[in-house]
Amino acid sequence: MSPADFLKSPLPAPIDVPETHRTGPKRFGNRELSWLGFNWRVLDEARNPRVPLLERLRFVSISATNLDEFYTVRVAGLRELARKGVTTPAADGLTPHEQLRLIDKDARKLMQAQQTVWNQLKREIEAExxxxxxxxxxxxxxxxxxxxxxxxxxxxxxxxxxxxxxxxxxxxxxxxxxxxxxxxxxxxxxxxxxxxxxxxxxxxxxxxxxxxxxxxxxxxxxxxxxxxxxxxxxxxxxxxxxxxxxxxxxxxxxxxxxxxxxxxxxxxxxxxxxxxxxxxxxxxxxxxxxxxxxxxxxxxxxxxxxxxxxxxxxxxxxxxxxxxxxxLWPAFAPRVPERVQDHDGDMFAAIKQKDMLLHHPYETFDMVVRFLQQAARDPDVVAIKQTLYRTSKNSPIVEALCEAAEDGKSVTALVELKARFDEAANIRQSRRLERSGAHVTYGFINYKTHAKISTVVRREGDQLVTYTHYGTGNYHPITAKIYTDLSFFTCDPALGRDATKVFNYVGGYAEPDGLENLSISPHSMKSTLIDCIRREAEFARNGRPAEIWGKVNSLIEPDMIDAFYEASQAGVKINLVIRGICGLRPGIKGLSDNIRVKSVVGRYLEHSRIACFGNGHGLPSKKARVFFSSADWMGRNLNRRVETLIDVKNPTVKAQIVSQIMAANLADTEQSWVMNADNSYTRHPVNGNGFNCHRFFMENPSLSGRGSAGAADVPKLAHSKD
Missing domain, CATH: 3.30.1840.10 (Polyphosphate kinase middle domain)
Structure with a gap:
């Protein structure tokens, strides 16, 4: 199925529910049960005959470690609330005690299913x-x-x-x-x-x-x-x-x-x-x-x-x-962008030519490492600023920052100590950075700093030029091999100023004023997204094309969900790719008739966060508003973290996000699950002509990374309407 076919295909007939399910708490799905549903989908990949045998074994392992972390954090928190007698319900109306009872029932079934799958795989690997x-x-x-x-x-x-x-x-x-x-x-x-x-x-x-x-x-x-x-x-x-x-x-x-x-x-x-x-x-x-x-x-x-x-x-x-x-999966070597090769590996020259968006792991994360390593060794670089939420044990990123500081450059590292299960590692990294002479700051007590930003200030002639990297994933070379994320490189002065203001905010508590291409949590991101959703609803009410494409790991923030419901009722066509937790209920008559939700679970872990709004022209369109972000659509990301939402202006990068990345995710059938109105999922039927978005990305370079060969021969799965 092509993206065009998918988008033209009729939505399933909406189901009717009692009025209270459209207006009360039942309009939301439960966060914890939705997470368990995601882990069921992970385990189901271990049963998938199209997945290589040892990779199926890996999926069983991932399902088990996921469940352990779920218990040590989410279940532990609910258990504490229940013990204290807290009866305040979640958004879906369930109390902590009621949630624990349902979690226990489903989790025990999941653990038994893990044993069943393992016993089957054991016989299969022994045969091999x-x-x-x-x-x-x-x-x-x-x-x-x-x-x-x-x-x-x-x-x-x-x-x-x-x-x-x-x-x-x-x-x-x-x-x-x-x-x-x-x-x-x-x-x-x-x-x-x-x-x-x-x-x-x-x-x-x-x-x-x-x-x-x-x-x-x-x-x-x-x-x-x-x-x-x-x-x-x-x-x-x-x-x-x-x-x-x-x-x-x-x-x-x-x-x-x-x-x-x-x-x-x-x-x-x-x-x-x-x-x-x-x-x-x-x-x-x-x-x-x-x-x-x-x-x-x-x-x-x-x-x-x-x-x-x-x-x-x-x-x-x-x-x-x-x-x-x-x-195992067939070996895949991530690509070095042609534009970087055209400039003999010089990241600054490649970025100065024009903005560049890399799609990891298909384009190598080594380009992010090279960006900082070159900055550390370049005598014209005077300052580097870097956020660190998670990174690897022997991080080349931290190594480059230490080298730069020891060379006398001004280095500021914003280390988030509250990165769950990486706190000890981040403490060690911060000590090391301080010993090298870097300025280390830890951000806020009440907010986690989850934004992914790096800036390099370079003296070019009599000017200071800021080169900026914005990402959707962590500065972690190991996870970057299996997480799909976006890395955006630019020397646009406005985006450089925005990044500097975010660093000043986290380091000095001064709320940034006059951001030009950026919205941030906890201040403006949520309102920016909701305003864009409501604008699409207004276009629909006025008879103009109205469409939204979104891709995140989780959607549970009630205000965001209600904004999507209102847009659906106004006639906006909404297609969402939500990998994990989803509290929105699609396909309910009079509430979410025009909303379709799918989850992609496959070789790579979908991790990039994207929002596309037709802007009165439908999708795909050159006039669409396109964003990428470090944030999921959850209360913690939108209200209690420092996150970034980048408004994309470069037309090639826009086309890459809309017509390649989002179109391929929407077209995928081999790794996709379709969400039902009751929050259950149905695996997309696969026939001989199934489309695999991960395979597509492995075979086709990103539009904005093309060099002298140009981008004309790079397949785009969707063509702009204007």
Missing amino acids: GIQILSPSKLTKADKGHLAEYFLQGVFPMLSPLAIDPAHPFPFIANTGFCLALQLERKKDGRPLRAILPIPAQTNRFVPLPDRNGNKRFLPLEDLLVMHIDQLFPGYAPTGSCTFRVLRDSDLEVEEEAEDLVREFEVALKRRRRGEVVRLKMSAGAPEDLRRVIVSELDITEAEVVEVRGLIGVGDLSELVVDDRPDL
Whole structure:
């Protein structure tokens, strides 16, 4: 299906609902259940026969790690509200207690489905020569190899802990995985209970030497049971089980903290000791052992999940081995933009020629790294400013900033300490930057700084020229290989001034005045978007073409949803690509008749945020208003974070966003799910002529990155109406 065909295809017949569902809380879907729905779609990719086998295994792992994080943050927060007796409902009308009950029911089904999918995949990977062995399948040679591996590679890290009056139950950190044992002393039958924490620093699946061309693994917990006599000499095991603990991982920071870094360091230590929100335990555990664990962790039976299968499904990612390329996605090498090659790799010359929008991972993120590395080494560069929300452990971005500072350039790094689960890493990066001589600021206590901006000020003749990078994703070279994001490079003076004002705002608290091409949260972004939606509604009421295309990860902000409903009722045609959470209910008669929502889940994680408004000319159109952003359409992004929304003026970049990126996402059938009015999803039917947007992007360069060859031969999936 082409984008034109998709957009011309009739909308499904709207369903009728009671009036209260159009005007009351039922017009919204529940955030938490919608997130679980997304994770069901992730898991379904593990069942998808069009996905290579080991990539299917990776999807199971992703689904499990996603669910763990969901429990440690979202469920932990709801649980705390319910315990305090809070009955204030969410936007959809459900109280914390009601949400927890529905979450538990759906999450248990999801965990069981993960086991079912894993069991099927296990049979399939074994047929391909990747075997997960049980101790009974080991040969004498295997046991000898494992004995040596245990003594040299595992034993030094283990700390077996008895449980008796002299040895109280040990603290098990968040995500801690343990083997619990019932033992009996051989000489007199005296019982002993013990806990063996399993180190996260060792492989969960122990590799064995290949045999007959087969790759072979043994689960670590089986290796430990095999060598209990070396951990508890003189004792014999009479029963065992494995269990895994998830704890509340949300951070609380004092509002008036004098030393923000130190306060976060203390808060991180508290996180490790957060209350247990879920205990997963292998089914069939000895009753006495089970009772002790549940009691000592101070949880209720409702918070225990018995697992008939593998505990720690997220660890299956270890089995995605690189030396079986036949079972992985075909290799793809990201492109270097032709324009950069035309200028012999000189980023400043390429940007000065004209604005350039790169689409990662199809165009390499190395261009962002090169931009900063060249800035660090260029004697004409006098200043660099950079936001850092998430980045890699040995970040080349941070390396370049340190090099620039050590070379005497003025370097300002805005490090967000509240980037969830990256707080400790960001503290380390900030310390390193400070040692190099960079100015490090941490932004606001109440707002996270989620904007993705980098500016380089360069002396050219008797002028200072500002080169600016705006992104939709983090400055993280690793995730940039699997997240689809936009990187916009420009030396437009207005966009440079806007970026500088944002840095001054976050560093000095002065609300920016007179932004020229930028709207920011928490001040003007939400109103800008809603004004554009309402303007389309006015065009529709006046009989002019009215159309909206949007692409974000999440849409739950009630005011945004209501604005879309009002526009739909006015006759605006609305097509939304919402990867994850969606609180809008499409296809309801009299409310959202003209709204279509789809989710794309495939090889790459859709992460870019885009908004396109026909501006009285429909879509696609050269006269459309086109934006890209660092923000999702959620309350936190629009009201409680510093985010950017860039109004695109360059016509080539506009065409790239509308006629390539958005058109391909709308046309996709092979990786798409269509949302129903009840917030459920139906996989788009795939036939022999299915269209895969990720494959399209891999095969076709971005319009604005073309060099001397020009852009005429680059396919555009949609053609402007005027």
